[in-house]
Amino acid sequence: MSNPCRLRVVHLLLLLLTILTTLAEGQLAKWNFANFSSSLATVRDSIVLLGDAAIVNTTGPPRLVLNGRGSQTGVATAGRVVYSSPVQFKDDLTRIFVSFSTNFTFTITDPGLPKPVGCGGFTFYIRGDNNSVGESGEYLGLTTEANDGLTSNRLLAVEFDTSISNIPGGDPSPAHIGLDVNGVKSDSTYDLCPGTPDCTVLVNRGDYLAKIAYDSSKEALSVELYLNTTNLVANWTAPKLSLEPIFQNYMYVGFTGSNGVFCNQTHTIYSWSFSTSRPPSSKPKSPEAPALHTSYDCYKFDGCNNYRALIIGVPVAVGGCALIFLMICIYCVYCRKTQKNPEYKAVDVSGPNSGPQTGGDNAVKVNAKSASAHELPAPLVNIALPLCHGKDKDPQDPKPTDFAPVAGQPSVTASSISMEPKPEVPVVESVDRNPHGKVTMCCVQTKPKRDYKDTIVFSAKELAQATKNFSEKVIIGTPGRKPVYKGVLRDNGAEVAIKEIALNNISNEFVSKAMLLGRIRHPNLVHLLGWCKCEEKRKLYLVYDYMPRGSMDKLLLLSKDADGFLGFDARYNVLVGVAAGLNCLHAEWEQCVLHRDVKPSNVYLDAMFNAHVGNFSLASLVDHDKVAHSTVMDGTLGYxxxxIPFTGKPTMKSDVFSYGILVLEVACGRLPLDWHLPQEERVLLDCVWRAREEGDIARVADKRLENTYSEKQMATLLQIGLNCAHPDPSMRPNMAFVWKVLIGGAEPPELPAKKPVIENYAALSSLGTMRNSASRGNLGSTSSDTQ
Known part of the structure; x- marks a missing residue:
């Protein structure tokens, strides 16, 4: 019988070889849908369909049709296909952009006569948002007349156009390839039919193969086009293209297609592959900064090295090998100890539903006297953490999804975390439209893509340089009476928000949890980029992504004509983003993260008004199968x-309630508690219930939005708000289901005719019975620790 320890060593060595091979190749993202027929289930899990896009599997193999819901004369169509997970285009370590390449086969068909003007075409695009569908016809489903050309679009596209645009300074011929930056007016084009005004070479000619590649070292984008995969039609290299003014760190990839009113073209994708890579020789950009006089002299302290200055290559490989070899040795010594010690026994860590365990591959050795995870030796804590299995599900929950521990995650002791039932993630095969006509956010996956990055340890000198020696002129807020500085990092020019916290106000547990939260990467969460602990000044600095639009509460107070006023579409998109972010915290990580203080002032907006949930000062990490053990009553009155006042135990359902109040506040444009109003109108939740009982729920909507929505659209939004704010926690949906409702993939649950009253706390008829200041800043809020 073979020694299990030796087998494990072999497995670790194979894993090391795989990791080193991957590092050598520099591969960051890769997928290949070579045949949609053989990978249809994967396609439905990985690709989101917006607008008129569809997966068609009738009369032929499954394929993506970019405008498949209305390809008929007299019907203008526009669709968008999005790969559901964002792709990292800017490397965290080297601070340079990666190269990328994509291949896809397509056809463009038109049973009628092609029209030379205003017909349409399709694009391969990379852009910052994953929720918008552009206009039909000459806008290619990419942009709209209102936003075409805006730098805030953060858009790069290669268009395959089949008509001459009406946009001034437009297209060379009806058949051309164009490079579009932030709009459909091409920066450069390749004419497929020079001197032929009625060219239709792209239409009804058969299968085309397109190869698009971008070399980041040369800033060169090339396009090759083949007819029937072998006959070269075009080989074009666009003028030098820098991604710096266009791309964010993370972007979304996909296709758009559109049809004009007088056309009936169909744009079909039959296969698609995509990959990103970085040059193996790329090194970090660390320009030397000029000396800066600063009163901060605590630049040297334990563990405060600048990891971003490390060189990729031999030092990393050698150090990694040495570290893993040392871990293998420690593991072997431990294995020998457990084999000789009869007090150790096998314990199943594969989950509560896996049946009896007899010490197979899913078992680890634990001391029989105390078999809890926190008493394992430190190197084995991560191995011993169980897979997450949900139980006690909501009626809306689909089939459970398992999550395995992530290698390299810092150990978390059982005494520092508490447990919470884990909600499941819905399967959304395709999405039509949300109530106001556009699908707004698609982040939830059947198998969530989770990206864990180590936070950066900054030096105090770096942060002093970034903030002009912590000047009062760059203070952008003072939550909890502690300043938040806007900074610009010297090495890469990135804008950041730097939060100052007094060390005597925080515990080591808080620092550990902050570092764990820093490993979460999601498009709708404020990212903790790094930290700096200055013992001499007794201060801790947390470094976050900078959100130029600030917090949502300030924008909700603006007049309709003010810059930054949020219309109905923008508010709806924000709510969808917040739902996706909270679902990530609740269900897409090994520990469930309870926010505990969901409200507009903790929702931050980037330059494109995308929502980012922040301020995890009250957040607690809990494992997925237990109830939170905290009895501290945290949160903000009204939300x-x-x-909570009766149980003292925050749960996912209490976060859902706060989200429901947020929805009502955003839709109605007023505070949840307003003592300046007559007594019967002070509590927003009661007002919405009363309006619903009287059959006119839309009357409570924000008057500043005027007629930008239908009553049905507003009623749906308010209904999901009431569902989330249901007095009975067991009746509240989970955030995954809320997200699904908001994107149009499900209907909100039915509500009772009148507002329910729970007997266990009937004395608390509404939160309005608890008087406090009407100011948002002091409605029982605790101090903020993060952005």
Whole structure:
């Protein structure tokens, strides 16, 4: 019988070889849908369909049709296909952009006569948002007349156009390839039919193969086009293209297609592959900064090295090999100890539903006297953490999804975390439209893509340089009476927000949790980029992504004509983004993260008005199968779930309640508690219930939005707000289901005819019975620790 320890060593060595091979190749993202027929289930899990896009599997193999819901004369169509997970285009370590390449086969068909003007075409695009569908016809489903050409679009596209645009300074011929930056007016084009005004070479000619590649070292984008995969039609290299003014760190990839009113073209994708890579020789950009006089002299302290200055290559490989070899040796010594010690026994860590365990591959050795995870030796804590299995599901929950521990995650002791039932993630095969006509956010996956990055340890000198020696002129807020500085990092020019916290106000547990939260990467969460602990000044600095639009509460107070006023579409998109972010915290990580203080002032907006949930000062990490053990009553009056004053235990459902109040506040444009109003109108939740009981729920909508929505659209939004703010926690949906409702993939649950009253806390008829200041800043809010 073979020694299990030796087998494990072999497995670790194979894993090391795989990791080193991957590092050598520099591969960051890769997928290949070579045949949609053989990978249809994967396609439905990985690709989101917006607008008129569809997966068609009738009369032929499954394929992506970019405008498949209305390809008929007299019907203008526009569709968008999005790969559901964002792709990292800017490397965290080297601070340079990666190269990328994509291949796809397509056809363009038109049973009628092609029209030379205003017909349409399709694009391969990379852009910062994953929620918008552009206009039909000459806008190619990419942009709209209102936003075409804006730098805030953060858009790069290669268009395959089949008509001459009406846009001034437009297209060379009806058949051309164009490079579009932030709009459909091409920066440069390749004419497929020079001197032929009625060219239709792209239409009804058969299968085309397109190869698009971008070399980041040369800043060169090339396009090759083949007819029937072998006959070269075009080989074009566009003028030098820098991604710096266009791309964010993370972008979304996909296709758009559109049809004009007088056309009936169909744009079909039959296969698609995509990959990113970085040059193996790329090194970090660390320009030397000029000396800066600063009163901060605590630049040297334990563990405060600048990891971003490390060189990729031999030092990393050698150090990694040595570290893994040392871990293997420690593991072997431990294995020998457990084999000789009869007090150790096998314990199943594969989950509560896996049946009896007899010490197979899913078992680890634990001391029989105390078999809890926190008493394992430190190197084995991560191995011993169980897979997450949900139980006690909501009626809306689909089939459970398992999550395995992530290698390299810092150990978390059982004494520092508490448990919470884990909600499941819905399967959304395709999405039509949300109530106001556009699908707004698609982040939830059947198998969530989770990206864990180590936070950066900054030096105090770096942060002093970034903030002009912590000047009062760059203070952008003072939550919790502690300043938040806007900074610009010297090495890469990135704008950041730097939060100052007094060390005597925080515990080591808080620092550990902050570092764990820093490993979460999601498009709708404020990212913790790094930190700096200055013992001499007794201060901790947390470094976050900078959000130029600030917090949402300030924008909700603006007049309709003010810059930054949020219209109905923008508010709806924000709510979808917040739902996706909270679902990530609740269900897409090994520990469930309870926010505990969901409200507009903790929702931050980037330059494109995308929502980012922040301020995890009250957040707690809990494992997925237990109830939170905290009995500290945290939160903000007006947003706090009614059961919290009685149970003292925050849960995912209490976060859902706070989200429901947020929805009502955003839709109605007023505070949840407003003592300046007559007594019967002070509590927003009661007002919405009363309006619903009287059959006119839309009357409570924000008057500044005027007629930018239908009553049905507003009623749906308010209904999901009431569902989330249901007095009975068991009746509240989970955030995955809320997200699904908001994108149009499900209907909101039915509500009772009148507002329910829970007997266990009937004395608390509404949160309005608890008087406090009407100011948002002091409605029982605790101090903020993060952005």
């Amino acid at each position: 706090m779930a009614p059961e």
